[in-house]
Amino acid sequence: MEIQDLKKDFSKRIAKYRAELEKKIYDHKDNLISSLNYLKSEYENRSENLLYDFNQYTADINSRIDSKEKIPHYSSLLESKYENLLERAEQTIFPIVRHIKTLNFDVDEELVQGVYRMEYENMKAQWEQVRETAQLGIAVEIIDHEFNQIYAKINHSLKLLTSDNIFANSCEFEYLIKNFKQLETKYELLSPLYRISGAIPKLISGEMIYTYLKKFFENSFKDINIELLATEAFLQHAINIKEPVIHTVFINIVNNAVYWLKNSSSKVIKLDYLNSTNEFLIANSGQRIEEHRLEKIFQLFYSNRPNGRGIGLYLVKQVLMESGYDIYATNDKQYNSLGGACFVIKLKS
Secondary structure (H helix, E strand, O other), X not given: OHHHHHHHHHHHHHHHHHHHHHHHHHHHHXXXXXXXXXXXXXXXXXXXXXXXXXXXXXHHHHHHOOOOOHHHHHHHHHHHHHHHHHHHHHHHOHHHHHHHHHOOOOOOHHHHHHHHHHHHHHHHHHHHHHHHHHHHHXXXXXXXXXXXXXXXXXXXXXXXXXXXXXXXXXXXXHHHXXXXXXXXXHHHHHHHHOOHHHOOOEEEEHHHHHHHHHHHOHHHHHHHOOEEEEOHHHHHOEEEEOHHHHHHHHHHHXXXXXXXXXXXXXXXXXXXXEOOOOEEEEEEOOOOOOHHHOOHHHOOOOOOOOOOOOOHHHHHHXXXXXXXEEEEEOOOOOOOOOOOOEEEEEEOO
């Protein structure tokens, strides 16, 4: 009887370990299938972006060919574009396929080295992008300083010419004055975006943000017939934040919306504020963000746009976090009323 009791206990242990082993095996199987499906989806999306870029480019240059003399020139451009896209594919989507082909259950040292080598190349490419972005920032600061000096000189000269009535009846001079004023307006719109670190937080109303965006994107909205809407709740609410931060955030998000609305039948961007949750909403009627991308889009260098650098939304999240706010994307119908992309800005919890 004692042996029988021990055998029963032993059988229970067998059943327990078998159940745990089966659970772990099937859990890992599910993870494997999920990872493979994700890689397949990611490959399809990235390859579609490359093909979309190629189709857009070829449609553009094809429309410009109006004589046989231009064909050799555009043929050369087409070849360069093909080589550029092929190089991008070699750097982004082909390596993962080659890596998967080498995978097997007999892990060897050469395979491990290959994985780390690929990761190193990826990190190296990202560092190059960081370096280029830093150089761009330095260049902008230098150009801004030079522009201030040139702008002051041109403005002074125009005032002198206007006061002396040298070109009183000149249409060309009036046209020059008009264009210079437009340039002045654009520069004034850019000025609040400079030197975030030195800015002081202040109350910025939704109406101020709405007016700023209307002026900043005036030409873009007009060119592709985009309607910018703002609810009364958004217009009336004010946020205490550095002016360059909030303008940079909205410009980045609205600029992305403009890109995705180009081929959309409905072109609407809506700004809203929810009093119940103290959240700002920026929604559009363009392309919906897939569920698996909702968090990824804020990662550095991650972009679903052809030739996108993947920096804008990353910086948006970082500057908001430093100011005590957070941002996320959602497809929740409670927020996403237009069915496209929807971003929510809220206080950090």
